[in-house]
Amino acid sequence: MSSRRCARPGCRAWAVRGATYCYAHRALETNPDETTETDDGRLARSAGFARAVRSGQADRLIEQAVQQVIRQAGEEGSLQQEIGALRIVLQRVIAMDALDGDPAQTAATVARLVDSLVRAVKMQRALEGDLADDLAGALTTVLIEMGLGDER
Numbered sequence: 001m002s003s004r005r006c007a008r009p010g011c012r013a014w015a016v017r018g019a020t021y022c023y024a025h026r027a028l029e030t031n032p033d034e035t036t037e038t039d040d041g042r043l044a045r046s047a048g049f050a051r052a053v054r055s056g057q058a059d060r061l062i063e064q065a066v067q068q069v070i071r072q073a074g075e076e077g078s079l080q081q082e083i084g085a086l087r088i089v090l091q092r093v094i095a096m097d098a099l100d101g102d103p104a105q106t107a108a109t110v111a112r113l114v115d116s117l118v119r120a121v122k123m124q125r126a127l128e129g130d131l132a133d134d135l136a137g138a139l140t141t142v143l144i145e146m147g148l149g150d151e152r
Contacts, residue, residue, distance in 0.1 A: 007021055008021055008022070010042070012112065078124070086120060087117065093110055093113060097109065
C-alpha cells in the first residue's frame with residue numbers, strides 16, 4: 001500500500017496506513033461532517049481556495065495591492081522577511097495556542113513552522129553562499145588578469 005497525504009484540505013501530514021486521514025484528523029474518518037471547536041469555517045475556505053487555484057482563478061483571490069507587494073518582495077532575492085514572519089508566527093503559536101489549544105494540533109503546527117523556518121534559513125544561507133562563491137570567483141579572475149594570482 002502506498003503512502004498518501006491526509007485528505008483534510010490544507011493538512012500536509014501523511015495519512016495513517018490504510019486510512020484517508022492523518023493521526024490528528026482521524027476522527028473525520030468516522031464522521032466527515034464533524035467540526036471541531038476551533039473550526040471557524042477554515043475547511044470551507046480552504047476547499048474554496050483549492051477549487052479556485054485548480055480552475056486558474058487564484059489571481060482573483062488576492063487584491064491587486066497585495067499581489068504587487070508580494071511581487072516586489074519576491075524580487076528582493078532575500079528571505080529575511082519570510083524568516084522573520086515565520087519566527088513571529090512560531091512565537092504566537094507557542095504563546096497562545098500552547099495555552100488554550102489542542103496539544104496535538106499545537107505540536108503539529110510547531111513542527112511544521114520549525115520545518116519551514118529551517119528550510120528558509122538553509123535556503124538563505126545557500127543564496128548567500130552562492131553570492132559569496134560568485135564574488136570569490138570574480139575576484140580570483142580579476143587577480144589573475146592583473147597577474148597577481150599566477151605566481152609559480
